[in-house]
Amino acid sequence: MSGGSFILRRLGREVANLLWPAQCLVCGKARDELDGGVCITCWGRLLAAPAVERPKTIDRLAVGYSYDDTLRAIIHRFKFEQAPGLARPLAEHFRDRLEQMGFIFLEPIFVPVPAHPARRRERGYNPSALLAKELAALLDLPYRPDIAARVKHTAHQSSLPDGERKRTLKDVFRVAAPDEKTPESARLVLVDDVVHTGRTIGQLAKTARKAGWKQIDAICLCA
Numbered sequence: 001m002s003g004g005s006f007i008l009r010r011l012g013r014e015v016a017n018l019l020w021p022a023q024c025l026v027c028g029k030a031r032d033e034l035d036g037g038v039c040i041t042c043w044g045r046l047l048a049a050p051a052v053e054r055p056k057t058i059d060r061l062a063v064g065y066s067y068d069d070t071l072r073a074i075i076h077r078f079k080f081e082q083a084p085g086l087a088r089p090l091a092e093h094f095r096d097r098l099e100q101m102g103f104i105f106l107e108p109i110f111v112p113v114p115a116h117p118a119r120r121r122e123r124g125y126n127p128s129a130l131l132a133k134e135l136a137a138l139l140d141l142p143y144r145p146d147i148a149a150r151v152k153h154t155a156h157q158s159s160l161p162d163g164e165r166k167r168t169l170k171d172v173f174r175v176a177a178p179d180e181k182t183p184e185s186a187r188l189v190l191v192d193d194v195v196h197t198g199r200t201i202g203q204l205a206k207t208a209r210k211a212g213w214k215q216i217d218a219i220c221l222c223a
Contacts, residue, residue, distance in 0.1 A: 022034060022037070024037070024038055024039035024041075024042055025037040025038055025073070025074070025077050025083070026038055026039070026042040026070060026073045026074060027039060027041065027042055035089045036083070036085050036086040036088065036089040036090070037077070037083065037085070037086070038074055038086070038089065042070055042074075043089070043093065045070045046065045046066075046070065046071055046093060046097075047065060047066040047068055047071075048064075048065065048066065048097075049063040049064055049065050049066050049067075049222060049223050050066060050223065052195060052198065052220075052223045053198060054198070055198045055199075055201065055202030055205060055218075056202070057202050057203075057205035057206040057209060057216065058190070058201070058202065058205045058216055058217065058218045059187075059215060059216055059217055060103075060217040060218070061198075061217070061218050061219075061220070062098060062101060062103045062217075062218075062219045062220070063195060063219075063220045063221075063222065063223045064093075064094050064097040064098065064101075064219075064220070064221050064222060065093075065094075065097060065221060065222040066222060066223070067194060067222040067223055071222050074086060074090070075193060075194060075221075075222070078090065078127055078193070079123070079127045079193070080123075082123075082124065084124075084125050084127075084130055087127070087130035087131050087133075087134045088134050090131055090134075090193075090221060091131055091134035091135040091137075091138055092134075092138065094131070094135055094219075094221050095135060095138050095139060098219065103219070105139070105141060105187075105189065105217075106185075106187050106215075106217075107183065107185050107186050107187055108141050108142065108186075108187050108188075108189040108217070109142045109143075109144050109147070109182075109186055109187070109188055109189065110132045110133075110135065110136040110141055110142060110143045110144065110189050110191055111132070111144055111145065111147045111148050111188050111189065111190055111191065112126060112128040112129040112131070112132035112133075112145055112148075112190075112191045112192070113128045113148075113190060113191065113192040113200060113201060113204055114126065114128075114129070114145070114148045114149050114150040114173070114204075115127075115128070115129070115150055116150040116151075116152070116153040116154075118153050119150075119153070127193050128191060128192050128193050129145050131191060131193055131221060132145070132191035133145070135191065146176070147175060147176050147188070148173060148174070148175045148176075148190075148204060148207075148208070149173070149174045149175075150172060150173055150174075151171075151172065151173065151174050152168075152171060152172040154168040154169070154172060169199055169200060169203045170203075172203065173203065173204050173207040174207070175204070175207045175208040175210075175211040175213070176211065177211045177212040177213075178211075178212055178213060184214070185215070186215070187215040187216065187217055188205075188208055188213050188215070188216045188217070189217045189218070189219060190204055190205060190208075190216065190217070190218040190219070191218075191219055191220075192218070192219075192220045192221070193220070193221045193222070194220065194221065194222055194223070195220040195222075195223045196223070201218050201220065205218065
């Protein structure tokens, strides 16, 4: 997004907040300025992520924030309460956090962790895809949601015990092989919103390696 477009978007948001002050989706307090329905105070409470074990199938893993009470409330709105407008501010904060961490993208191709078609119909969108698309646009980097697909419908991973998660993730993804136009130095960057055990994104990376992708990174909003 250009600087002028960003300024216009911010100005429009500030005018709307001035004319129609609303309650923050997280703290519930009336605020004069909201970003995606969340107040500046709550956005300012985001904390750095704890250490996360990197799956062996992934070369580099970067996790932005801690999945604490504040971010859990925002993510819940985003994923389960029809709030796709949160994708942009979440991507903006994620971009800033990645810059703070010094994470450098190396010939990346952004690929969101895919959702099964039934899950997309249920929600109306794939949260990871929205996040990845917004982040790629902010960074002016390639976004290819067509590379990976979820071919097996499973229960929400957060609702399953560890052993069950491992079993249900078998053969759950399909990943397209690199085409002739893809340089050997290209890196898949798998994008997810929340990482718990790392099994989902690790299994996606494993499937991608079997498909012929040699360099794979992963970035997750929170853990």
